[in-house]
Every structure is written in C-alpha cells, then in structure tokens.
Amino acid sequence: MSNEPERTETICPYCGVGCGLALTEGDQEGDVQLARWNDAPVNEGALCIKGGAAPQVVNHPDRLKSPLIREDGEFREATWDEALSQVADELRRIREERGPDAVGFFASSQVTNEESYLVQKLARQFGTNNVDNCTRLCHASTVAALGESLGTGAMTNSMRDLRESADVYWIQGANPAENHVIAHSQYFRKAAQDGTFVVQVDPHENETTKDADLHLRLKPGTDIPLLNAVLATILEEGWHDEEFVEERTDHFESLEERLADFDREQAAETAGVSLDDIEKAAEAYATAENGAIFTGMGMSQHTCGTDNVQNLINLALATGNLGRPGTGVNPLRGQNNVQGTCDVGALPNLLPGYQSVADDEARRTVEETWGFEVPDEPGLTNVEITHAAGEEIRGLYVVGENPVMSEPNSSKTEAYLQEMELLVVQDVFMTETAELADVILPATSWAERGGTVTNTDRRVQRMRAATRVPGNTKHDFEILSEMGSRLFDHGWDFSDPEDVFEELREVCPIYRGVTYDRLGTEGVQWPCYDEDDEGEPYLYAESFETENGRGKFRAVRHQPPAETEDDEYPFVLSTGRIEQHYNSGAMSTRSETLIRVVPENFVEIHPDDAADLGVEDGQRVVVSSRRGEVELKADVTDGVKPGVIWSTPHFPDAPINRLTNDALDPEAKIPEYKAAAGKMEVSVEPVEK
Numbered sequence: 291m292s293n294e295p296e297r298t299e300t301i302c303p304y305c306g307v308g309c310g311l312a313l314t315e316g317d318q319e320g321d322v323q324l325a326r327w328n329d330a331p332v333n334e335g336a337l338c339i340k341g342g343a344a345p346q347v348v349n350h351p352d353r354l355k356s357p358l359i360r361e362d363g364e365f366r367e368a369t370w371d372e373a374l375s376q377v378a379d380e381l382r383r384i385r386e387e388r389g390p391d392a393v394g395f396f397a398s399s400q401v402t403n404e405e406s407y408l409v410q411k412l413a414r415q416f417g418t419n420n421v422d423n424c425t426r427l428c429h430a431s432t433v434a435a436l437g438e439s440l441g442t443g444a445m446t447n448s449m450r451d452l453r454e455s456a457d458v459y460w461i462q463g464a465n466p467a468e469n470h471v472i473a474h475s476q477y478f479r480k481a482a483q484d485g486t487f488v489v490q491v492d493p494h495e496n497e498t499t500k501d502a503d504l505h506l507r508l509k510p511g512t513d514i515p516l517l518n519a520v521l522a523t524i525l526e527e528g529w530h531d532e533e534f535v536e537e538r539t540d541h542f543e544s545l546e547e548r549l550a551d552f553d554r555e556q557a558a559e560t561a562g563v564s565l566d567d568i569e570k571a572a573e574a575y576a577t578a579e580n581g582a583i584f585t586g587m588g589m590s591q592h593t594c595g596t597d598n599v600q601n602l603i604n605l606a607l608a609t610g611n612l613g614r615p616g617t618g619v620n621p622l623r624g625q626n627n628v629q630g631t632c633d634v635g636a637l638p639n640l641l642p643g644y645q646s647v648a649d650d651e652a653r654r655t656v657e658e659t660w661g662f663e664v665p666d667e668p669g670l671t672n673v674e675i676t677h678a679a680g681e682e683i684r685g686l687y688v689v690g691e692n693p694v695m696s697e698p699n700s701s702k703t704e705a706y707l708q709e710m711e712l713l714v715v716q717d718v719f720m721t722e723t724a725e726l727a728d729v730i731l732p733a734t735s736w737a738e739r740g741g742t743v744t745n746t747d748r749r750v751q752r753m754r755a756a757t758r759v760p761g762n763t764k765h766d767f768e769i770l771s772e773m774g775s776r777l778f779d780h781g782w783d784f785s786d787p788e789d790v791f792e793e794l795r796e797v798c799p800i801y802r803g804v805t806y807d808r809l810g811t812e813g814v815q816w817p818c819y820d821e822d823d824e825g826e827p828y829l830y831a832e833s834f835e836t837e838n839g840r841g842k843f844r845a846v847r848h849q850p851p852a853e854t855e856d857d858e859y860p861f862v863l864s865t866g867r868i869e870q871h872y873n874s875g876a877m878s879t880r881s882e883t884l885i886r887v888v889p890e891n892f893v894e895i896h897p898d899d900a901a902d903l904g905v906e907d908g909q910r911v912v913v914s915s916r917r918g919e920v921e922l923k924a925d926v927t928d929g930v931k932p933g934v935i936w937s938t939p940h941f942p943d944a945p946i947n948r949l950t951n952d953a954l955d956p957e958a959k960i961p962e963y964k965a966a967a968g969k970m971e972v973s974v975e976p977v978e979k
C-alpha cells in the first residue's frame with residue numbers, strides 16, 4: 291500500500307486561465323499542501339506565483355468561522371438559525387414595504403457556477419432582476435459588444451488553437467504575461483517564439499512588451515481613433531476580405547461611411563502614435579493567414595468600453611478573421627469563474643445561457659423549470675445598486691464580493707453601503723465590505739468546496755473539496771439553499787452541487803450536454819447542446835449566434851474619457867493588475883509569499899515627470915483626484931508614458947479606487963477605471979528600498 295497522501299485535483303482560485311492544481315491534506319484542519327498535477331488539461335502542471343501560493347490562505351487566522359450579527363454597532367456570534375432567520379425576515383419586510391426591486395443581489399466570480407446560479411435564482415424568485423457580479427467592473431462592455439455583434443459574450447477561440455494556428459496576435463489593452471501568466475507562458479509566448487508576429491497596443495510597457503514585434507504606445511483613452519486609423523488603412527489598401535464581408539456580415543456600409551475621408555494623420559496624432567507604425571500594424575494583421583485579437587480591461591474599463599471592443603470586432607469582421615482556428619476576438623477574463631458566473635445568468639438583463647429577460651419564449655422555458663414568474667424588465671447593475679442605497683435600494687445581499695475595495699470612487703461606495711437598511715455579506719474573510727454588514731454568513735473557501743467553474747476559453751471544469759469544512763462555516767450552495775427554503779415554498783431542495791448543476795443544465799442551453807461524469811479531468815468547452823456534443827474549441831465556423839446568423843458591424847467615434855487632465859489635475863491616472871496580487875487583495879494580501887514579494891501599493895511615474903515634481907524613486911507621495919487622496923510609494927519608470935501615473939487596486943491600506951472615476955459606459959454600465967485626472971505631491975522622506 292502506498293504511503294503517499296491522497297491528492298485532490300481542483301482548480302486555482304485566482305485567474306480565468308483555469309489552471310489545475312492538486313492538494314493534499316495535512317493533520318491539522320484546513321492544512322493543505324500543494325501537490326503536482328502534471329497532466330492538468332490547461333497548464334500541464336505549471337503554476338504562476340499566485341497559484342503556487344494559493345494554499346497558504348486556506349487556513350489563515352482571519353477566516354470567518356461563525357455567523358455574526360451586528361448589535362449596538364458591534365458584531366456578536368450567532369447560530370446559523372438566528373442569522374438566516376434574521377436575513378430572511380428582513381428581506382421579507384423590505385419586500386412587503388417597498389417591493390422586490392428594493393433589494394439587490396451580488397453574485398461572485400470567485401464561487402462556483404452552481405453557487406452563482408443559486409444567487410440569481412434567489413433574486414429572481416424574490417421578484418427582481420437586480421442581480422449582478424463583478425464582471426460589471428471588468429468586462430461588461432466586452433460581453434455587451436460581443437453579444438450584440440457576434441451573439442456570445444465569450445472568447446471565440448481557445449488557448450490551444452491560438453497557440454497552434456495564429457500567424458499574428460493583436461493584443462490591445464491586455465497584459466497576459468502578468469495577468470494570465472500560464473496562458474502566456476504555455477501558449478502565447480511559445481507561439482511568439484515560433485514566429486507569430488505580435489502587435490501590442492497599450493499605453494503601458496509591461497512584460498507582454500517583451501514579445502511584441504510592434505508596440506503602439508497610445509495615450510490612454512484613444513483606442514477608437516487608433517483603430518479607426520487601422521481600419522481606414524485596411525479599406526484604403528483593399529486588405530479587407532470582401533467575400534467574408536458579403537457572405538457573413540451586415541452593416542459594413544456604416545464603417546465605409548464613417549471612414550470615408552477619415553483623417554488618419556489627425557487620429558495618429560490624437561493617439562500619440564506614428565502613422566507609419568499604425569500602417570505596419572494594419573498590414574501585419576490584415577494580410578496574415580490567421581490573425582487573432584486579444585482584449586482586456588485596458589479596452590473595456592472606459593466610458594466608451596463597448597465602442598472600444600466593438601471596433602476590435604469591426605477589425606476582425608472586416609478582415610474575415612473569425613470562425614477558424616487561430617483567429618477571433620478573445621477577451622482574457624479575470625477571476626477564475628467570471629466567465630461561468632455570466633454563463634449561469636448572474637446578470638440583470640440575462641438569464642442562464644445569455645437568454646434575454648425580455649425574450650418571452652426564453653423566459654417561459656425557464657419559468658417552466660423554476661415554477662415561478664421571472665420579471666421581464668432588466669434590473670440594476672452593481673454600481674447602480676450601490677448608488678441607489680437608501681433610495682430605490684434598501685437591502686443588499688453580497689456573496690463573495692468586496693465593493694468597498696473594488697468599486698470606483700470607493701469612499702462614496704462605503705458611504706452608500708452604510709445607507710442600506712440590510713447589508714448581508716457571505717464571504718470567507720472579514721473584508722472591508724463585511725465590516726459594514728448587518729449580518730455576516732461565513733462560507734467555505736475554494737479548497738473546501740466542490741462544484742464547477744468555467745475558464746476564459748469556456749472550459750467547464752470540476753473543483754473538488756480537498757479538506758474539511760472549518761469551524762461553523764457552510765458551503766455557499768448550502769447557505770443559499772437554506773435561505774431559499776426559508777423564503778420560498780419550493781425550488782430549494784438541493785442535496786449537493788451536482789443536484790444544482792442538473793437544474794442549471796435544464797435552463798442553460800449552452801451547458802445542456804455537460805454532465806459531471808462527462809467533465810472528467812479534461813472538462814468540456816461550451817456550447818455543448820446535448821450529451822453527444824463534444825463542445826466547441828472555437829465559435830462561429832458556419833454562422834454567428836445573432837438572430838439572422840450574420841456578424842454586425844457598427845462604426846464608432848472617438849469619445850474622450852469622462853474626466854481629462856487639466857491645470858489642477860495634470861496627469862492621466864490609470865490602474866491595472868500586477869502578477870503577484872489579485873483584485874481587492876482579500877486573498878493575495880493574506881499570502882505570506884505574495885506580500886513578501888510585493889508588500890505594498892505603488893504608483894508609477896515617468897522619469898521626466900518625476901524630475902519636474904522633485905520625486906525620487908521610492909519616495910512617498912500623495913496621489914489625489916477630485917474624489918480623494920492616497921499615500922503611495924513612487925516607482926520612477928519609463929514603463930509609463932509622460933503625463934500618465936499608474937497604480938494597482940490590490941492593497942486595502944492604500945486603496946487606489948478612492949480616486950478612480952465612477953462615470954459609467956452608457957450601454958454596459960462599466961466604470962472608467964483606466965482614465966481619471968490626477969495629481970501627485972511629495973509626501974515625506976524617501977522610504978528604505
């Protein structure tokens with residue numbers, strides 16, 4: 291008999307690449323160790339620093355271990371029965387007094403498909419479509435543009451075919467080398483090393499730049515004029531694919547009209563990039579056999595985010611770069627289950643499987659399974675819900691999200707949440723949002739739960755529990771099932787995650803053919819319509835998922851950011867993720883390894899600007915915007931352009947989102963994290979380095 295400890299194969303809790311990792315359980319409760327899983331389907335055993343350090347936070351002393359109820363301003367421990375009853379009673383009271391739309395529900399891209407599915411079902415059975423998740427803050431505009439023009443808000447292609455078949459990568463507003471590390475190291479960098487030509491369009495110089503054959507270093511917020519100059523060049527040179535445009539698309543004339551007499555010189559000047567480089571990039575992509583576009587939050591997190599992504603879609607449609615391996619428009623998704631949380635309908639306008647709440651037939655089919663009526667009007671998005679606190683919204687049920695850290699203009703978010711009559715937080719740690727809650731429901735962590743998650747290339751994979759449930763915590767699916775059973779007389783009798791998944795399959799056509807048995811270790815890539823369907827590595831080979839099966843062009847115009855620099859705030863303040871930390875930092879800043887490698891927040895500034903301000907590398911500075919100020923360490927680097935300062939959202943003790951702008955894209959309602967007006971002043975003495 292082997293003395294090897296039993297290994298449990300599961301999925302990394304951090305990013306959307308969906309790397310498999312294995313865990314073994316130690317003698318102590320919650321003590322898990324990393325083990326090898328060399329044939330994990332996505333990563334074949336490779337992990338980045340975050341994945342490798344993920345087990346460190348499972349048994350962290352900050353874990354919430356018991357339900358808590360706020361009384362006289364202080365938290366006291368409560369029984370589950372007490373805590374759940376208080377939440378159910380308060381939800382009922384608010385609904386009776388003000389109607390179901392007075393409550394909002396936040397699902398989470400950190401929990402499983404089954405759990406996010408239950409959050410949206412809870413909201414809809416309660417009588418509201420006010421349910422959303424943090425995709426609103428990262429890729430809502432991408433989902434909107436892709437859904438509208440191609441039919442589905444997801445990566446069109448797969449890491450594998452992008453590695454094997456693309457001749458050109460067009461990477462705009464994404465930094466896979468630092469934000470999707472294993473996708474980059476196992477797939478994209480290997481392709482670049484084998485000759486795939488890389489065009490990077492990004493204001494920031496970063497690790498991805500090391501692969502770039504051409505780096506168009508544009509000014510933040512000028513993606514549309516740059517892409518219009520690219521498209522105008524392609525049309526003028528006749529590099530577009532006339533046959534594809536004719537046979538598979540609509541509204542090409544809108545693009546031709548928009549770009550007739552387009553002033554490319556002026557657009558290049560607006561973007562701060564040479565027209566010569568724009569033309570070289572246009573030629574490389576448009577004349578390639580297979581050109582693949584990657585997009586990220588550098589494109590989506592703008593008030594013109596939907597139009598930004600639409601222009602990338604215009605580029606792919608005009609050149610016929612869709613529907614084949616090595617092509618497509620590929621958003622690299624953030625958190626490990628942000629794709630799945632959208633797939634299962636935790637969105638205010640969409641039911642499971644991206645079916646519109648306004649579509650009578652889709653609603654009727656779902657209602658038949660659920661046994662209750664679904665409202666036909668889209669609900670509020672998460673920022674809209676927060677901003678309506680104390681007015682239209684009186685109660686908020688937050689599962690696994692931390693809006694006090696992650697929403698823009700976050701001091702205001704904190705003030706709004708204090709206006710709620712009921713704030714329920716269901717989470718693993720005492721987050722900055724949980725500190726404001728009326729009731730806290732302690733949930734199990736990623737290493738203790740089972741279920742499924744869906745990665746960035748639509749691969750549904752199993753997560754498996756590797757260790758015991760600690761303290762008096764419960765799985766999110768159990769908490770939600772118990773809450774549903776208290777509020778409603780049917781529909782909440784789930785014994786395990788597979789039970790929930792079986793119901794999800796019934797109402798979510800793109801998951802219908804997926805079963806737990808079929809997932810095995812490889813997973814299945816949706817759409818998978820029946821049990822004989824193997825799933826799809828790439829989409830749209832024959833037609834698009836739009837009503838008439840054709841891809842839709844929509845010409846777009848430059849819109850500057852909602853707030854631009856001026857004499858008082860002379861810098862463009864931009865934000866982004868780094869390799870070593872993640873999102874609001876709830877997990878990553880509790881990891882010994884990650885906090886040792888990058889212990890605090892920082893702000894990058896160009897050497898010329900630093901010299902003008904008398905700022906030295908490592909010195910403490912105060913960065914401010916019209917919404918607040920934060921003290922940070924200065925990092926003087928030519929990785930940012932002159933006139934731009936750049937920081938990260940990961941550190942609770944230096945929360946940059948106090949400064950970011952809460953102006954929203956009018957269509958997708960995503961905030962403009964990528965461009966605000968800011969300034970910098972020297973704070974105190976240089977810090978030790």
Ligand code: SF4
Nearest residue numbers: 302304305309338341
């Ligand atoms: Fe985890 Fe993403 Fe790193 Fe893979 S690339 S180990 S999924 S954080």
